[in-house]
Amino acid sequence: MQLALVIDLNVCVGCHACVINCKEWNTSGTAGPMTDLNPYGKDPTGTFFNRVQTFEVGTFPDTEVVHFPKSCLHCEEPPCVPVCPTGASYKRVEDGIVLVNYDQCIGCKYCSWACPYGAREFDETQRVMKKCTLCVDRIYDTHLTEEERRPACVRACPTGARLFGDIHDPASEVSIAIRESGGYPLMPEWGTQPANHYLPRRKTRLRIRKDELDRADNPLKIDGQLPTPDRTAPSLDDIASW
Amino acid sequence: MHPAFSVIFLTTLIGVGQGIFLALFTVESYAAFGLLPVQEDSYYAIGCALSLLFLIAGLIASLFHLGRPERAWRSAAQWRTSWLSREVVALPAFMGALALYGLAHLIGFNPTLTTLPSGTPVTVTLILGTGATLLAFALFLCTGMIYACLRFIQAWHSPLTVINYVLFGGASGFTLAAAHASIAAPDLVIFLAGWALVITLLGLTGWLASRTRNTRIKPKSTLPTAIGIKHPHIAQASQGLMGGSFNTREFFHGNTQKMLQGLQGFSFVCAFVLPTVLLVIGLSSASSGWLLTAFICQYAGLLAERWLFFAQARHPQNLYYQAVA
Ligand code: SF4
Numbered sequence: 001m002q003l004a005l006v007i008d009l010n011v012c013v014g015c016h017a018c019v020i021n022c023k024e025w026n027t028s029g030t031a032g033p034m035t036d037l038n039p040y041g042k043d044p045t046g047t048f049f050n051r052v053q054t055f056e057v058g059t060f061p062d063t064e065v066v067h068f069p070k071s072c073l074h075c076e077e078p079p080c081v082p083v084c085p086t087g088a089s090y091k092r093v094e095d096g097i098v099l100v101n102y103d104q105c106i107g108c109k110y111c112s113w114a115c116p117y118g119a120r121e122f123d124e125t126q127r128v129m130k131k132c133t134l135c136v137d138r139i140y141d142t143h144l145t146e147e148e149r150r151p152a153c154v155r156a157c158p159t160g161a162r163l164f165g166d167i168h169d170p171a172s173e174v175s176i177a178i179r180e181s182g183g184y185p186l187m188p189e190w191g192t193q194p195a196n197h198y199l200p201r202r203k204t205r206l207r208i209r210k211d212e213l214d215r216a217d218n219p220l221k222i223d224g225q226l227p228t229p230d231r232t233a234p235s236l237d238d239i240a241s242w
Numbered sequence: 243m244h245p246a247f248s249v250i251f252l253t254t255l256i257g258v259g260q261g262i263f264l265a266l267f268t269v270e271s272y273a274a275f276g277l278l279p280v281q282e283d284s285y286y287a288i289g290c291a292l293s294l295l296f297l298i299a300g301l302i303a304s305l306f307h308l309g310r311p312e313r314a315w316r317s318a319a320q321w322r323t324s325w326l327s328r329e330v331v332a333l334p335a336f337m338g339a340l341a342l343y344g345l346a347h348l349i350g351f352n353p354t355l356t357t358l359p360s361g362t363p364v365t366v367t368l369i370l371g372t373g374a375t376l377l378a379f380a381l382f383l384c385t386g387m388i389y390a391c392l393r394f395i396q397a398w399h400s401p402l403t404v405i406n407y408v409l410f411g412g413a414s415g416f417t418l419a420a421a422h423a424s425i426a427a428p429d430l431v432i433f434l435a436g437w438a439l440v441i442t443l444l445g446l447t448g449w450l451a452s453r454t455r456n457t458r459i460k461p462k463s464t465l466p467t468a469i470g471i472k473h474p475h476i477a478q479a480s481q482g483l484m485g486g487s488f489n490t491r492e493f494f495h496g497n498t499q500k501m502l503q504g505l506q507g508f509s510f511v512c513a514f515v516l517p518t519v520l521l522v523i524g525l526s527s528a529s530s531g532w533l534l535t536a537f538i539c540q541y542a543g544l545l546a547e548r549w550l551f552f553a554q555a556r557h558p559q560n561l562y563y564q565a566v567a
Pocket residue numbers: 071072073074075078079080081098114115116117118119120131192
Protein backbone atom coordinates (compact mmCIF):
# COMPACT_ATOMS: atom_id res chain seq x y z
CA MET A 1 0.00 0.00 0.00
CA GLN A 2 1.20 3.50 -0.74
CA LEU A 3 -1.10 6.20 0.49
CA ALA A 4 -0.90 9.49 -1.35
CA LEU A 5 -2.64 12.66 -2.31
CA VAL A 6 -3.57 13.53 -5.84
CA ILE A 7 -4.04 17.23 -6.35
CA ASP A 8 -6.07 18.50 -9.23
CA LEU A 9 -4.54 21.78 -10.43
CA ASN A 10 -7.50 22.24 -12.70
CA VAL A 11 -9.77 22.51 -9.72
CA CYS A 12 -7.70 24.18 -6.98
CA VAL A 13 -8.79 27.78 -6.50
CA GLY A 14 -6.00 28.70 -4.08
CA CYS A 15 -8.25 29.33 -1.08
CA HIS A 16 -5.72 27.93 1.46
CA ALA A 17 -8.43 26.03 3.30
CA CYS A 18 -6.23 22.91 3.22
CA VAL A 19 -3.33 24.88 4.72
CA ILE A 20 -5.47 26.14 7.57
CA ASN A 21 -7.16 22.85 8.32
CA CYS A 22 -3.80 21.04 8.19
CA LYS A 23 -2.37 23.47 10.69
CA GLU A 24 -5.45 23.31 12.88
CA TRP A 25 -5.48 19.52 13.02
CA ASN A 26 -1.78 18.93 13.29
CA THR A 27 -0.73 21.71 15.63
CA SER A 28 -3.02 20.23 18.26
CA GLY A 29 -2.40 16.61 17.29
CA THR A 30 0.47 14.21 17.74
CA ALA A 31 2.55 15.97 15.07
CA GLY A 32 2.30 19.31 16.78
CA PRO A 33 2.92 21.90 17.87
CA MET A 34 3.52 23.75 14.62
CA THR A 35 4.85 26.86 16.20
CA ASP A 36 4.34 30.37 14.89
CA LEU A 37 7.00 32.87 15.80
CA ASN A 38 6.25 36.54 15.90
CA PRO A 39 2.78 36.00 14.39
CA TYR A 40 1.69 39.62 14.74
CA GLY A 41 5.08 41.22 14.30
CA LYS A 42 7.06 42.44 11.35
CA ASP A 43 8.51 39.10 10.24
CA PRO A 44 5.97 36.44 11.02
CA THR A 45 7.14 32.91 10.47
CA GLY A 46 5.92 29.49 11.35
CA THR A 47 5.86 25.80 10.64
CA PHE A 48 3.51 24.45 8.01
CA PHE A 49 3.17 21.00 6.52
CA ASN A 50 1.33 22.21 3.47
CA ARG A 51 1.59 25.47 1.59
CA VAL A 52 -0.23 26.80 -1.43
CA GLN A 53 1.82 28.80 -3.88
CA THR A 54 0.59 30.66 -6.91
CA PHE A 55 2.19 30.84 -10.32
CA GLU A 56 1.28 32.90 -13.33
CA VAL A 57 1.94 31.00 -16.51
CA GLY A 58 2.34 32.77 -19.84
CA THR A 59 2.80 36.39 -20.79
CA PHE A 60 0.18 39.02 -20.37
CA PRO A 61 -2.58 39.01 -21.57
CA ASP A 62 -2.38 35.29 -22.28
CA THR A 63 -1.80 34.21 -18.73
CA GLU A 64 -3.25 31.58 -16.56
CA VAL A 65 -3.04 31.51 -12.79
CA VAL A 66 -2.12 28.16 -11.29
CA HIS A 67 -2.51 27.55 -7.59
CA PHE A 68 -0.09 24.94 -6.46
CA PRO A 69 -0.44 23.21 -3.09
CA LYS A 70 2.58 21.26 -1.95
CA SER A 71 3.30 19.10 1.07
CA CYS A 72 5.59 16.12 1.58
CA LEU A 73 5.09 13.87 -1.43
CA HIS A 74 5.78 10.65 0.51
CA CYS A 75 8.28 9.55 -2.11
CA GLU A 76 8.53 5.85 -2.82
CA GLU A 77 12.31 6.27 -2.95
CA PRO A 78 12.62 8.98 -0.30
CA PRO A 79 16.12 10.50 -0.40
CA CYS A 80 15.44 12.13 2.97
CA VAL A 81 15.26 8.83 4.85
CA PRO A 82 18.64 7.07 4.34
CA VAL A 83 20.60 10.25 5.15
CA CYS A 84 19.09 10.60 8.62
CA PRO A 85 21.86 9.71 11.10
CA THR A 86 19.54 8.75 13.93
CA GLY A 87 16.85 6.78 12.17
CA ALA A 88 14.28 9.37 13.26
CA SER A 89 13.12 9.69 9.64
CA TYR A 90 11.53 6.55 8.33
CA LYS A 91 9.11 5.28 5.74
CA ARG A 92 6.37 3.01 7.00
CA VAL A 93 6.28 -0.35 5.26
CA GLU A 94 2.57 -0.85 5.73
CA ASP A 95 1.32 2.30 4.01
CA GLY A 96 4.35 4.15 2.66
CA ILE A 97 3.92 7.22 4.85
CA VAL A 98 7.22 9.00 5.58
CA LEU A 99 7.40 10.13 9.19
CA VAL A 100 9.78 11.74 11.68
CA ASN A 101 10.07 10.40 15.21
CA TYR A 102 10.34 13.62 17.23
CA ASP A 103 11.83 11.79 20.19
CA GLN A 104 14.80 10.60 18.17
CA CYS A 105 15.40 13.58 15.89
CA ILE A 106 18.49 15.59 16.83
CA GLY A 107 17.55 18.50 14.59
CA CYS A 108 20.60 18.25 12.34
CA LYS A 109 18.48 19.33 9.32
CA TYR A 110 20.35 16.98 7.02
CA CYS A 111 17.09 15.42 5.79
CA SER A 112 15.80 18.81 4.72
CA TRP A 113 18.91 19.23 2.57
CA ALA A 114 18.25 15.83 1.04
CA CYS A 115 14.64 16.58 0.08
CA PRO A 116 14.61 18.28 -3.33
CA TYR A 117 11.07 19.55 -2.75
CA GLY A 118 11.61 21.62 0.38
CA ALA A 119 8.89 19.63 2.08
CA ARG A 120 10.47 19.47 5.52
CA GLU A 121 10.38 22.32 7.99
CA PHE A 122 12.41 22.69 11.15
CA ASP A 123 10.34 23.66 14.15
CA GLU A 124 12.11 26.45 15.99
CA THR A 125 10.45 25.73 19.31
CA GLN A 126 10.62 21.97 19.53
CA ARG A 127 13.95 22.05 17.64
CA VAL A 128 13.17 18.97 15.55
CA MET A 129 12.28 18.37 11.92
CA LYS A 130 8.62 18.28 10.99
CA LYS A 131 6.66 17.41 7.91
CA CYS A 132 3.32 16.22 6.58
CA THR A 133 2.18 12.96 8.19
CA LEU A 134 -0.73 12.37 5.81
CA CYS A 135 -2.71 12.75 9.04
CA VAL A 136 -1.59 9.34 10.19
CA ASP A 137 -3.22 10.09 13.54
CA ARG A 138 -6.54 10.57 11.83
CA ILE A 139 -6.90 8.15 8.94
CA TYR A 140 -6.76 5.06 11.16
CA ASP A 141 -8.76 6.46 14.04
CA THR A 142 -11.75 4.19 14.38
CA HIS A 143 -13.42 6.71 16.69
CA LEU A 144 -13.98 8.83 13.66
CA THR A 145 -16.56 8.07 11.02
CA GLU A 146 -15.36 6.51 7.78
CA GLU A 147 -15.95 9.84 6.04
CA GLU A 148 -13.76 11.67 8.54
CA ARG A 149 -10.86 9.21 8.28
CA ARG A 150 -9.16 11.23 5.60
CA PRO A 151 -6.38 13.83 5.85
CA ALA A 152 -7.49 17.19 7.19
CA CYS A 153 -6.54 18.97 3.96
CA VAL A 154 -8.68 16.63 1.88
CA ARG A 155 -11.62 17.13 4.21
CA ALA A 156 -11.27 20.89 4.04
CA CYS A 157 -10.95 21.38 0.31
CA PRO A 158 -14.16 23.06 -0.80
CA THR A 159 -13.62 22.28 -4.46
CA GLY A 160 -12.64 18.65 -4.09
CA ALA A 161 -9.24 19.29 -5.64
CA ARG A 162 -7.55 16.84 -3.28
CA LEU A 163 -7.99 13.11 -3.63
CA PHE A 164 -6.62 10.63 -1.13
CA GLY A 165 -6.02 6.93 -1.48
CA ASP A 166 -3.72 4.03 -2.25
CA ILE A 167 -1.87 4.53 -5.50
CA HIS A 168 -0.81 0.88 -5.52
CA ASP A 169 -4.41 -0.23 -5.81
CA PRO A 170 -5.22 0.14 -9.50
CA ALA A 171 -8.92 0.42 -8.77
CA SER A 172 -8.60 3.27 -6.26
CA GLU A 173 -9.92 6.73 -7.01
CA VAL A 174 -6.38 8.13 -7.00
CA SER A 175 -4.97 5.48 -9.35
CA ILE A 176 -7.81 6.04 -11.80
CA ALA A 177 -7.29 9.79 -11.63
CA ILE A 178 -3.53 9.43 -12.25
CA ARG A 179 -4.10 6.99 -15.09
CA GLU A 180 -6.96 8.71 -16.81
CA SER A 181 -6.37 12.39 -16.14
CA GLY A 182 -2.66 12.62 -16.87
CA GLY A 183 -1.42 12.56 -13.27
CA TYR A 184 2.28 13.43 -12.97
CA PRO A 185 4.96 13.55 -10.25
CA LEU A 186 7.14 16.58 -9.42
CA MET A 187 10.80 16.66 -10.51
CA PRO A 188 10.76 13.18 -12.01
CA GLU A 189 14.42 13.68 -12.97
CA TRP A 190 15.64 12.60 -9.53
CA GLY A 191 13.98 9.21 -9.44
CA THR A 192 12.44 9.87 -6.03
CA GLN A 193 9.12 8.55 -7.27
CA PRO A 194 6.87 10.89 -5.34
CA ALA A 195 3.67 9.15 -4.26
CA ASN A 196 1.67 12.36 -4.46
CA HIS A 197 0.69 13.26 -7.99
CA TYR A 198 -0.74 16.30 -9.67
CA LEU A 199 -3.44 16.47 -12.29
CA PRO A 200 -2.72 19.04 -14.98
CA ARG A 201 -4.79 21.95 -16.13
CA ARG A 202 -7.33 20.94 -18.72
CA LYS A 203 -9.15 22.99 -21.32
CA THR A 204 -12.79 22.06 -21.10
CA ARG A 205 -14.90 23.47 -23.92
CA LEU A 206 -18.59 22.97 -24.38
CA ARG A 207 -19.49 22.41 -28.01
CA ILE A 208 -23.18 22.65 -28.97
CA ARG A 209 -24.26 21.66 -32.41
CA LYS A 210 -27.33 23.02 -34.09
CA ASP A 211 -29.35 19.83 -33.78
CA GLU A 212 -28.71 19.94 -30.07
CA LEU A 213 -30.38 23.33 -30.02
CA ASP A 214 -33.38 21.66 -31.57
CA ARG A 215 -33.24 19.28 -28.65
CA ALA A 216 -32.34 16.29 -30.82
CA ASP A 217 -31.84 14.20 -27.71
CA ASN A 218 -34.84 15.54 -25.92
CA PRO A 219 -36.72 12.50 -24.64
CA LEU A 220 -39.95 14.43 -24.96
CA LYS A 221 -39.49 14.20 -28.71
CA ILE A 222 -40.27 10.52 -28.54
CA ASP A 223 -43.95 11.31 -28.62
CA GLY A 224 -43.38 13.38 -31.73
CA GLN A 225 -44.09 16.67 -30.06
CA LEU A 226 -41.63 19.48 -30.52
CA PRO A 227 -40.70 21.16 -27.30
CA THR A 228 -42.80 24.07 -26.31
CA PRO A 229 -42.39 26.92 -26.10
CA ASP A 230 -40.87 27.31 -29.51
CA ARG A 231 -37.09 27.37 -29.62
CA THR A 232 -37.13 30.98 -30.69
CA ALA A 233 -38.85 31.86 -27.46
CA PRO A 234 -36.67 32.72 -24.47
CA SER A 235 -36.10 29.76 -22.18
CA LEU A 236 -34.31 28.81 -18.99
CA ASP A 237 -32.23 25.76 -19.67
CA ASP A 238 -32.34 23.11 -16.97
CA ILE A 239 -35.12 24.93 -15.21
CA ALA A 240 -37.86 25.03 -17.84
CA SER A 241 -40.11 21.99 -17.92
CA TRP A 242 -38.65 20.71 -21.20
CA MET B 243 22.35 27.15 0.95
CA HIS B 244 22.64 29.13 4.12
CA PRO B 245 26.20 28.75 5.42
CA ALA B 246 26.03 27.67 9.06
CA PHE B 247 29.09 28.71 11.04
CA SER B 248 28.87 25.60 13.19
CA VAL B 249 29.45 23.40 10.14
CA ILE B 250 32.04 25.74 8.64
CA PHE B 251 34.09 25.59 11.82
CA LEU B 252 33.54 21.88 12.26
CA THR B 253 34.76 20.95 8.80
CA THR B 254 37.71 23.35 8.71
CA LEU B 255 38.89 22.65 12.26
CA ILE B 256 38.83 18.87 11.97
CA GLY B 257 40.51 19.25 8.58
CA VAL B 258 43.44 21.00 10.29
CA GLY B 259 43.47 18.34 13.00
CA GLN B 260 43.59 15.52 10.48
CA GLY B 261 46.25 17.35 8.46
CA ILE B 262 48.56 17.83 11.44
CA PHE B 263 48.36 14.16 12.31
CA LEU B 264 49.04 13.13 8.73
CA ALA B 265 52.07 15.41 8.76
CA LEU B 266 53.33 13.85 12.00
CA PHE B 267 52.90 10.36 10.72
CA THR B 268 54.52 11.17 7.40
CA VAL B 269 57.55 12.35 9.39
CA GLU B 270 57.54 9.21 11.52
CA SER B 271 57.24 6.92 8.47
CA TYR B 272 60.05 8.70 6.66
CA ALA B 273 62.16 8.50 9.81
CA ALA B 274 61.42 4.78 10.13
CA PHE B 275 62.92 4.26 6.69
CA GLY B 276 65.85 6.47 7.61
CA LEU B 277 64.83 9.22 5.22
CA LEU B 278 64.45 11.82 7.94
CA PRO B 279 66.23 12.30 11.26
CA VAL B 280 64.54 10.47 14.12
CA GLN B 281 62.54 12.82 16.37
CA GLU B 282 62.02 12.91 20.10
CA ASP B 283 58.83 11.28 21.37
CA SER B 284 57.80 14.63 22.82
CA TYR B 285 57.64 16.11 19.32
CA TYR B 286 54.96 13.61 18.33
CA ALA B 287 53.14 13.83 21.65
CA ILE B 288 52.83 17.62 21.42
CA GLY B 289 51.83 17.39 17.77
CA CYS B 290 49.10 14.93 18.67
CA ALA B 291 47.86 17.18 21.45
CA LEU B 292 47.69 20.03 18.95
CA SER B 293 45.78 17.88 16.52
CA LEU B 294 43.37 16.72 19.23
CA LEU B 295 42.79 20.31 20.23
CA PHE B 296 41.54 21.14 16.75
CA LEU B 297 39.40 18.02 16.58
CA ILE B 298 37.79 18.75 19.93
CA ALA B 299 37.15 22.34 18.91
CA GLY B 300 35.49 21.05 15.74
CA LEU B 301 33.40 18.63 17.72
CA ILE B 302 32.21 21.40 20.00
CA ALA B 303 31.38 23.59 17.00
CA SER B 304 29.31 20.78 15.51
CA LEU B 305 27.08 20.63 18.57
CA PHE B 306 25.91 24.15 17.82
CA HIS B 307 24.45 22.88 14.58
CA LEU B 308 22.03 20.55 16.30
CA GLY B 309 18.57 21.48 17.42
CA ARG B 310 18.87 18.88 20.17
CA PRO B 311 22.57 18.54 21.01
CA GLU B 312 21.75 16.46 24.10
CA ARG B 313 20.68 13.68 21.75
CA ALA B 314 23.84 13.81 19.65
CA TRP B 315 24.78 10.27 20.67
CA ARG B 316 21.83 8.96 18.69
CA SER B 317 23.43 10.05 15.46
CA ALA B 318 25.77 7.06 15.32
CA ALA B 319 22.83 4.74 14.75
CA GLN B 320 22.41 4.77 10.98
CA TRP B 321 25.98 4.25 9.81
CA ARG B 322 24.73 1.70 7.30
CA THR B 323 23.00 4.34 5.19
CA SER B 324 23.99 7.81 6.34
CA TRP B 325 27.34 9.48 5.68
CA LEU B 326 26.60 11.88 8.51
CA SER B 327 26.25 8.94 10.84
CA ARG B 328 29.47 7.46 9.47
CA GLU B 329 31.25 10.74 10.19
CA VAL B 330 29.90 10.65 13.72
CA VAL B 331 31.50 7.20 14.07
CA ALA B 332 34.73 8.03 12.25
CA LEU B 333 35.50 11.23 14.17
CA PRO B 334 35.72 9.71 17.66
CA ALA B 335 37.38 6.60 16.23
CA PHE B 336 40.08 8.77 14.69
CA MET B 337 40.39 10.80 17.86
CA GLY B 338 40.77 7.60 19.86
CA ALA B 339 43.46 6.20 17.59
CA LEU B 340 45.20 9.55 17.58
CA ALA B 341 45.10 9.73 21.37
CA LEU B 342 46.57 6.22 21.65
CA TYR B 343 49.28 7.11 19.16
CA GLY B 344 50.08 10.28 21.10
CA LEU B 345 49.98 8.43 24.40
CA ALA B 346 52.37 5.75 23.16
CA HIS B 347 54.80 8.51 22.26
CA LEU B 348 54.17 10.39 25.48
CA ILE B 349 55.03 7.46 27.74
CA GLY B 350 57.67 6.23 25.33
CA PHE B 351 55.96 2.88 24.89
CA ASN B 352 57.32 1.83 21.55
CA PRO B 353 58.53 -1.78 21.43
CA THR B 354 59.46 -3.23 18.09
CA LEU B 355 56.91 -5.83 17.08
CA THR B 356 58.66 -7.29 14.09
CA THR B 357 61.21 -6.32 11.52
CA LEU B 358 60.58 -5.94 7.82
CA PRO B 359 62.85 -7.93 5.43
CA SER B 360 64.53 -4.63 4.62
CA GLY B 361 65.53 -4.33 8.26
CA THR B 362 63.04 -1.57 9.09
CA PRO B 363 61.64 -2.13 12.59
CA VAL B 364 57.84 -2.18 12.86
CA THR B 365 57.05 -0.45 16.12
CA VAL B 366 53.82 -0.02 18.05
CA THR B 367 53.53 3.63 17.10
CA LEU B 368 53.91 2.78 13.42
CA ILE B 369 51.02 0.34 13.69
CA LEU B 370 48.87 2.78 15.68
CA GLY B 371 49.80 5.57 13.28
CA THR B 372 48.85 3.49 10.26
CA GLY B 373 45.47 2.77 11.82
CA ALA B 374 44.96 6.44 12.63
CA THR B 375 45.99 7.39 9.10
CA LEU B 376 43.36 5.11 7.64
CA LEU B 377 40.80 6.58 10.02
CA ALA B 378 41.88 10.12 9.13
CA PHE B 379 41.21 9.40 5.46
CA ALA B 380 37.97 7.61 6.33
CA LEU B 381 36.93 10.73 8.20
CA PHE B 382 37.79 12.94 5.22
CA LEU B 383 35.75 10.64 3.02
CA CYS B 384 32.76 10.76 5.35
CA THR B 385 32.87 14.53 5.73
CA GLY B 386 33.12 15.05 1.99
CA MET B 387 30.51 12.45 1.16
CA ILE B 388 27.95 14.10 3.45
CA TYR B 389 27.81 16.77 0.78
CA ALA B 390 28.86 14.84 -2.30
CA CYS B 391 26.13 12.23 -1.85
CA LEU B 392 23.32 14.76 -2.20
CA ARG B 393 22.75 14.43 -5.91
CA PHE B 394 20.20 17.25 -6.07
CA ILE B 395 22.79 19.74 -4.95
CA GLN B 396 24.74 19.51 -8.15
CA ALA B 397 27.52 21.83 -6.98
CA TRP B 398 28.42 19.25 -4.34
CA HIS B 399 27.69 16.07 -6.20
CA SER B 400 31.20 15.49 -7.48
CA PRO B 401 34.37 13.64 -6.43
CA LEU B 402 35.98 17.09 -6.29
CA THR B 403 34.07 17.74 -3.07
CA VAL B 404 35.84 14.87 -1.29
CA ILE B 405 39.18 15.59 -2.95
CA ASN B 406 39.04 19.23 -1.89
CA TYR B 407 38.14 18.35 1.69
CA VAL B 408 41.26 16.17 1.79
CA LEU B 409 43.48 18.74 0.09
CA PHE B 410 42.31 21.76 2.07
CA GLY B 411 42.50 19.90 5.37
CA GLY B 412 45.89 18.50 4.42
CA ALA B 413 47.26 21.87 3.32
CA SER B 414 46.23 23.72 6.47
CA GLY B 415 47.37 20.83 8.69
CA PHE B 416 50.79 20.56 7.05
CA THR B 417 51.23 24.33 7.22
CA LEU B 418 50.54 24.31 10.93
CA ALA B 419 52.76 21.25 11.35
CA ALA B 420 55.56 23.20 9.63
CA ALA B 421 55.02 26.09 12.03
CA HIS B 422 55.11 23.65 14.94
CA ALA B 423 58.28 22.03 13.61
CA SER B 424 59.98 25.41 13.28
CA ILE B 425 59.74 25.59 17.08
CA ALA B 426 60.02 21.96 18.11
CA ALA B 427 62.05 20.27 15.38
CA PRO B 428 63.79 22.78 13.08
CA ASP B 429 65.36 20.05 10.96
CA LEU B 430 61.86 19.16 9.69
CA VAL B 431 60.85 22.63 8.52
CA ILE B 432 62.01 22.25 4.95
CA PHE B 433 60.37 18.85 4.64
CA LEU B 434 57.02 19.87 6.14
CA ALA B 435 56.83 23.34 4.62
CA GLY B 436 57.72 21.78 1.29
CA TRP B 437 54.86 19.32 1.55
CA ALA B 438 52.54 22.08 2.76
CA LEU B 439 53.49 24.02 -0.34
CA VAL B 440 52.80 21.07 -2.62
CA ILE B 441 49.43 20.31 -1.01
CA THR B 442 48.45 23.99 -1.05
CA LEU B 443 49.16 24.12 -4.77
CA LEU B 444 47.24 20.88 -5.30
CA GLY B 445 44.44 22.43 -3.26
CA LEU B 446 44.49 25.44 -5.51
CA THR B 447 44.13 23.16 -8.52
CA GLY B 448 41.19 21.40 -6.90
CA TRP B 449 39.66 24.72 -5.94
CA LEU B 450 39.95 26.08 -9.48
CA ALA B 451 38.60 22.83 -10.91
CA SER B 452 35.52 22.89 -8.72
CA ARG B 453 34.97 26.63 -9.41
CA THR B 454 35.11 25.94 -13.14
CA ARG B 455 32.84 22.94 -12.83
CA ASN B 456 30.31 24.82 -10.76
CA THR B 457 30.03 27.77 -13.07
CA ARG B 458 29.20 25.37 -15.89
CA ILE B 459 26.54 23.35 -14.10
CA LYS B 460 23.29 23.13 -15.96
CA PRO B 461 20.54 22.72 -13.37
CA LYS B 462 18.67 19.46 -13.85
CA SER B 463 15.57 20.80 -12.19
CA THR B 464 13.79 23.84 -13.53
CA LEU B 465 10.57 25.59 -12.61
CA PRO B 466 8.66 23.60 -15.29
CA THR B 467 9.84 20.27 -13.85
CA ALA B 468 9.32 21.53 -10.28
CA ILE B 469 5.63 22.25 -10.79
CA GLY B 470 5.07 20.15 -13.87
CA ILE B 471 3.87 22.91 -16.15
CA LYS B 472 5.70 23.01 -19.43
CA HIS B 473 5.90 26.67 -20.28
CA PRO B 474 8.87 28.98 -20.78
CA HIS B 475 7.23 31.89 -18.93
CA ILE B 476 6.25 31.14 -15.39
CA ALA B 477 6.23 33.84 -12.75
CA GLN B 478 5.60 33.19 -9.11
CA ALA B 479 2.79 35.30 -7.70
CA SER B 480 2.80 33.98 -4.15
CA GLN B 481 5.15 31.79 -2.11
CA GLY B 482 2.56 30.57 0.31
CA LEU B 483 3.87 32.61 3.20
CA MET B 484 4.00 36.20 4.33
CA GLY B 485 7.16 36.71 6.34
CA GLY B 486 9.69 33.95 5.98
CA SER B 487 9.88 30.28 6.58
CA PHE B 488 12.44 27.57 7.19
CA ASN B 489 12.58 27.20 3.43
CA THR B 490 13.55 30.81 2.84
CA ARG B 491 16.08 30.84 5.68
CA GLU B 492 17.87 27.50 5.39
CA PHE B 493 18.43 27.42 1.66
CA PHE B 494 19.43 30.99 0.83
CA HIS B 495 22.50 32.93 1.89
CA GLY B 496 20.88 36.34 1.44
CA ASN B 497 24.01 38.10 0.21
CA THR B 498 24.71 39.92 -3.00
CA GLN B 499 26.58 38.40 -5.88
CA LYS B 500 29.18 41.10 -5.39
CA MET B 501 29.84 40.05 -1.84
CA LEU B 502 30.23 36.46 -3.00
CA GLN B 503 32.72 37.49 -5.64
CA GLY B 504 34.64 39.53 -3.10
CA LEU B 505 34.81 36.57 -0.80
CA GLN B 506 35.89 34.35 -3.64
CA GLY B 507 38.82 36.69 -4.29
CA PHE B 508 39.60 36.73 -0.57
CA SER B 509 39.65 32.95 -0.33
CA PHE B 510 41.77 32.65 -3.47
CA VAL B 511 44.37 35.03 -2.09
CA CYS B 512 44.30 34.02 1.56
CA ALA B 513 43.88 30.28 1.26
CA PHE B 514 46.30 29.70 -1.60
CA VAL B 515 48.32 32.61 -2.97
CA LEU B 516 49.55 34.22 0.24
CA PRO B 517 50.26 30.92 2.02
CA THR B 518 52.34 29.87 -0.98
CA VAL B 519 54.43 33.03 -0.71
CA LEU B 520 54.63 32.82 3.07
CA LEU B 521 55.57 29.15 2.97
CA VAL B 522 58.39 29.87 0.54
CA ILE B 523 59.65 32.64 2.82
CA GLY B 524 59.20 30.43 5.87
CA LEU B 525 60.91 27.54 4.14
CA SER B 526 63.96 29.56 3.28
CA SER B 527 64.17 31.43 6.58
CA ALA B 528 62.82 28.65 8.84
CA SER B 529 61.12 31.40 10.81
CA SER B 530 58.18 30.33 12.92
CA GLY B 531 56.65 33.80 12.59
CA TRP B 532 56.24 33.48 8.84
CA LEU B 533 54.99 29.92 9.03
CA LEU B 534 52.47 30.75 11.72
CA THR B 535 51.26 33.70 9.67
CA ALA B 536 50.95 31.37 6.70
CA PHE B 537 48.71 29.08 8.73
CA ILE B 538 46.51 31.84 10.15
CA CYS B 539 46.13 33.38 6.72
CA GLN B 540 45.36 30.04 5.12
CA TYR B 541 42.83 29.13 7.79
CA ALA B 542 41.03 32.45 7.32
CA GLY B 543 41.00 31.84 3.58
CA LEU B 544 39.64 28.34 4.05
CA LEU B 545 36.88 29.63 6.32
CA ALA B 546 35.82 31.92 3.49
CA GLU B 547 36.14 29.06 1.04
CA ARG B 548 33.91 26.84 3.17
CA TRP B 549 31.38 29.64 3.53
CA LEU B 550 31.25 29.92 -0.25
CA PHE B 551 31.01 26.15 -0.57
CA PHE B 552 27.63 26.40 1.14
CA ALA B 553 26.48 29.74 -0.18
CA GLN B 554 27.10 28.88 -3.80
CA ALA B 555 25.35 25.52 -3.70
CA ARG B 556 21.89 25.78 -5.16
CA HIS B 557 19.18 23.61 -3.74
CA PRO B 558 16.36 22.64 -6.10
CA GLN B 559 13.77 23.60 -3.49
CA ASN B 560 14.74 27.21 -4.21
CA LEU B 561 12.74 26.91 -7.41
CA TYR B 562 9.61 27.11 -5.27
CA TYR B 563 10.80 30.40 -3.78
CA GLN B 564 11.44 32.55 -6.81
CA ALA B 565 11.11 35.83 -4.96
CA VAL B 566 14.09 34.96 -2.79
CA ALA B 567 16.05 32.99 -5.38
S1 SF4 C 1 8.87 14.97 -0.47
FE1 SF4 C 1 10.81 15.31 0.54
S2 SF4 C 1 10.40 14.90 2.70
FE2 SF4 C 1 8.71 13.98 1.54
S3 SF4 C 1 9.37 11.85 1.19
FE3 SF4 C 1 9.99 13.04 -0.62
S4 SF4 C 1 12.09 13.64 -0.18
FE4 SF4 C 1 11.20 12.99 1.78
